[in-house]
Amino acid sequence: MESQVTNNENALRLFFTDDVFVVEDKSVKIELPAVAEAVLPIISISNIEQNAPGIVVENTIIPAQKPSNQSDSYAQKVEILPIVEEPLPQKTFKFLGGNKKSVLILVNDETYDVSSEQGRELLRKIVKAIDLSTPDFALLNYANYSGATFAELEQFFKxxxxxxxxxxxxxxxxxxxxxxxxxxxxxxxxIFAPNLHPLDSDLSSKKSLWGNLQKIK
Structure with missing residues (x-):
């Protein structure tokens, strides 16, 4: 006798023509079988070597995993601002005159404010020769600011x-x-020249100075 059991979908439709509904029944509790985890015994390499002397166990070096490039990419995106040096504070100088025409006159006399009487008279002739008056120039005794650089003087007097x-x-x-x-x-x-007092009696240097003064008038 042939088996009456069939899995053919077309044949099953001939017998089950009604709609089938699945309804959850919370009163029925179905216990699932516990999943048994296979636990393998821990076998040390030393035991393997003792029990199987013919087996050679090679030491395998596992390369360290390369860290993520996330931090590198983040560091590349961060804008590194340049270090800007703060400007040095401007040095100040006490001088005579008004400096309206941006003419700086330097003297170097540790005894007098400007120079001796002969030196001051020579300076009056010099400024007159190039059509300057006291408000036009700045007169500074460098002896009071020994070590001052041209850069500092230029920054202050222009x-x-x-x-x-x-x-x-x-x-x-x-x-x-x-x-x-x-x-x-x-x-x-x-224009460089000797100090005013010795310049008054130095005819050669005085002649050279007068020639240069005519070029800047």
């Missing part, structure tokens, strides 16, 4: 012309060599 009597280029930290001619340094025309 001179277009500088007449330096007894103050040499090395005093001002300038890498210049005076050869008797006007020097154009950046935007400043510079």
């Amino acid at each position: 001179p277009q012309i500088m007449l330096s009597f007894g103050v040499e280029a090395t005093h001002l930290k300038l890498n210049l060599t005076w050869a008797g001619e006007i020097i154009l340094y950046e935007t400043t025309r510079i």
Whole structure:
């Protein structure tokens, strides 16, 4: 006798023509079988070597996992601001005159405020020769500010012309060599000469100075 059991979907439809509904019955509790976890015994490598001397166990070095590049990418996205040096405080100087025409006159006298009587008379002739009056220039005794650089003087006075009597280029930290001619340094025309008192009796230096003064009138 043939089996009456069938799994054919078309054949089952001939017998089950009614709709089937699935209703949850909370009163019925179905206990699921506990899942048994297989626990393998821990076998040390030393035991394997003792029990199976013919087996060679090689030490395998597992490379360290490369850390995520997330932090690297984040560091690359962070904008690194440049370090800006704070400007040095401006050095101040006490001077005579008004500096209206941006003419700086340096003297270097440790005894007098400006120079001796002969030196002051010579200075009056010099400023008159280039059509300057007291409000036009700034007169500074460098002896009171020994060590001041040209950069500091330039920052404070902004001179277009500088007449330096007894103050040499090395005093001002300038890498210049005076050869008797006007020097154009950046935007400043510079004339170097001996200090006023000895200059009054130095005919050669005085003649060179007068020649340069005519060029800046």
